[in-house]
Amino acid sequence: MSDYIVSARKYRPQTFETVVGQQTLTQTLQNSIRQGHLAHAYLFCGPRGVGKTTCARIFAKTINCLNPQNGFDACNECESCRAFNEQRSFNIHELDAASNNSVEDIKSIIDQVRIPPQIGKYSVYIIDEVHMLSTAAFNALLKTLEEPPSYAIFILATTEKHKVLPTILSRCQVYDFNRITVPDIIAYLQKLAANEGITVSEEALNVVAQKADGGMRDALSIFDQLVAFCGNTITYERTIEVLNVLNSDYYFSLVESALAHDVTKALLLLNDVLNHGFDAGHFVTGFAQHLRDVLVSKDVQTLPLLETSEAIRQRYAQQAQRCTPMWLFQALDIMNTCDINYRTARNKRLTVELALVKLCQLGVPQQAAAPSPSPKQTAPAASPVAPAAPAAKPAEPVKQPESAEPKEPVKAAEPIPKMPKIGLGLGPKAAPKEETTVQTPQQPEEEQNRPFSADQLIDAWVGLATAHKEELRLKQLIENYTPVLVDENTAEIQMPNPWQMDQMRSAMPTLLGQLRRTLHNNQLVIRLVLAEYDREQMAYTAEEKYALMAEANPTLALLKDKLDLQID
Numbered sequence: 014m015s016d017y018i019v020s021a022r023k024y025r026p027q028t029f030e031t032v033v034g035q036q037t038l039t040q041t042l043q044n045s046i047r048q049g050h051l052a053h054a055y056l057f058c059g060p061r062g063v064g065k066t067t068c069a070r071i072f073a074k075t076i077n078c079l080n081p082q083n084g085f086d087a088c089n090e091c092e093s094c095r096a097f098n099e100q101r102s103f104n105i106h107e108l109d110a111a112s113n114n115s116v117e118d119i120k121s122i123i124d125q126v127r128i129p130p131q132i133g134k135y136s137v138y139i140i141d142e143v144h145m146l147s148t149a150a151f152n153a154l155l156k157t158l159e160e161p162p163s164y165a166i167f168i169l170a171t172t173e174k175h176k177v178l179p180t181i182l183s184r185c186q187v188y189d190f191n192r193i194t195v196p197d198i199i200a201y202l203q204k205l206a207a208n209e210g211i212t213v214s215e216e217a218l219n220v221v222a223q224k225a226d227g228g229m230r231d232a233l234s235i236f237d238q239l240v241a242f243c244g245n246t247i248t249y250e251r252t253i254e255v256l257n258v259l260n261s262d263y264y265f266s267l268v269e270s271a272l273a274h275d276v277t278k279a280l281l282l283l284n285d286v287l288n289h290g291f292d293a294g295h296f297v298t299g300f301a302q303h304l305r306d307v308l309v310s311k312d313v314q315t316l317p318l319l320e321t322s323e324a325i326r327q328r329y330a331q332q333a334q335r336c337t338p339m340w341l342f343q344a345l346d347i348m349n350t351c352d353i354n355y356r357t358a359r360n361k362r363l364t365v366e367l368a369l370v371k372l373c374q375l376g377v378p379q380q381a382a383a384p385s386p387s388p389k390q391t392a393p394a395a396s397p398v399a400p401a402a403p404a405a406k407p408a409e410p411v412k413q414p415e416s417a418e419p420k421e422p423v424k425a426a427e428p429i430p431k432m433p434k435i436g437l438g439l440g441p442k443a444a445p446k447e448e449t450t451v452q453t454p455q456q457p458e459e460e461q462n463r464p465f466s467a468d469q470l471i472d473a474w475v476g477l478a479t480a481h482k483e484e485l486r487l488k489q490l491i492e493n494y495t496p497v498l499v500d501e502n503t504a505e506i507q508m509p510n511p512w513q514m515d516q517m518r519s520a521m522p523t524l525l526g527q528l529r530r531t532l533h534n535n536q537l538v539i540r541l542v543l544a545e546y547d548r549e550q551m552a553y554t555a556e557e558k559y560a561l562m563a564e565a566n567p568t569l570a571l572l573k574d575k576l577d578l579q580i581d
Contacts, residue, residue, distance in 0.1 A: 059190025
């Protein structure tokens with residue numbers, strides 16, 4: 014049988030100095046050992062593979078050492094150290110709470126606590142994955158954890174601190190372990206490779222460190238996998254092949270294509286990525302992360318946020334010089350929106366392709382994006398005050414509804430914002446009805462006046478609500494009032510009151526211009542008509558109330574006269 018030992022076990026740290034990425038925490042433990050200020054319970058929490066159980070073992074070994082070096086290092090020569098190294102120490106007890114999480118398991122520990130250590134000063138109880146204990150087991154441990162014998166020390170380790178009962182947390186000194194940074198993992202793996210006689214590129218180690226996500230144990234496991242595949246020479250190309258990681262060259266090339274506005278090359282890059290079996294969603298998130306790394310490389314102050322090797326950092330810095338901050342902001346927004354829409358999109362590839370097209374259009378000059386029309390074809394922009402209609406086309410008289418009184422035709426040349434406000438009476442008579450014809454600036458002569466139906470007009474009108482969704486008041490006007498087609502090119506909108514009519518009148522030049530462009534008909538005219546309402550006379554005084562009642566029931570007046578009644 015082979016004597017091979019995986020790197021995670023072979024290179025497990027044996028002293029506090031060899032623990033990677035936890036300098037502040039290990040220094041605190043060393044100081045507490047040197048000063049003799051040892052707590053009776055500790056809680057080590059943090060992500061997986063960052064050294065929680067390792068530090069617990071080193072701590073237990075050091076405090077039991079008979080001849081400590083410098084006051085805080087185990088000598089590895091005394092009987093206690095040799096027993097620990099040979100895994101036969103009776104002073105250190107480990108319990109895996111993931112599989113021993115019942116009250117009976119905790120009771121066995123409580124029984125062991127009563128026995129003092131035979132060699133050394135302390136009996137140390139290390140409970141790994143303590144969050145897996147049941148609530149009853151936690152409660153059984155409370156009393157012993159709060160007041161253990163002077164020689165008993167508990168070290169609890171967990172990856173999910175929030176699952177530990179608050180009553181347990183209050184009885185422990187809590188140490189939060191950090192994720193190990195990418196440079197620290199790369200440096201440690203370089204030393205390990207040198208010890209093993211393995212040649213490995215820094216770019217390959219950067220991929221390993223990124224894949225490990227802050228866990229040294231994961232990094233060592235991935236490193237062993239690479240050695241098994243590549244042998245004693247590990248290259249970047251073989252690394253991404255084994256780990257199925259997308260080559261970062263795709264991301265750098267895609268940024269260059271976007272800066273050059275080369276849509277074709279960007280789409281071909283995406284097609285190549287998909288042909289290699291990578292998921293488009295992972296490509297989107299990876300490219301967004303790449304853009305973020307380019308952005309933080311723009312400034313020296315944010316450069317520490319880029320966790321990568323020095324060679325890759327220089328490559329990011331070179332590309333960052335070619336990108337403006339505004340371009341990066343807009344590109345990140347596009348990819349973030351694509352990531353959100355990707356999860357619910359039916360055609361996922363099209364969603365990603367549209368995002369890449371938008372990315373390649375960033376910074377394109379307006380002249381290049383859409384050819385500007387010639388001076389003869391340029392139409393004046395719509396404005397709140399509509400110019401007078403051409404004299405060659407006098408406005409036709411406005412048709413009145415049958416129920417309305419005859420009125421004079423409204424002239425098209427009257428400026429719309431200058432229209433006087435309408436006053437409504439409060440008497441019993443019906444309010445006067447006003448008609449307003451709204452027109453927009455003249456369209457180009459080349460514009461075709463296509464016929465349209467009432468349904469097409471309504472669809473175009475509903476589309477205006479989406480176009481003006483940011484303008485809430487205007488959006489409500491569009492949704493509440495719908496034009497009704499009265500003849501081939503004329504529509505009418507019934508407005509309930511003068512205030513709403515003024516609001517619609519001020520917005521109508523813009524809306525009408527958009528409708529004409531949508532329907533391809535520059536002869537479209539929309540009239541705003543103040544609707545008629547039969548206003549019921551309101552009775553306030555006693556006499557007015559009696560008059561209304563007597564009008565509805567004449568017998569009431571006869572009864573009043575016969576009985577000679579008075580109105581109070």
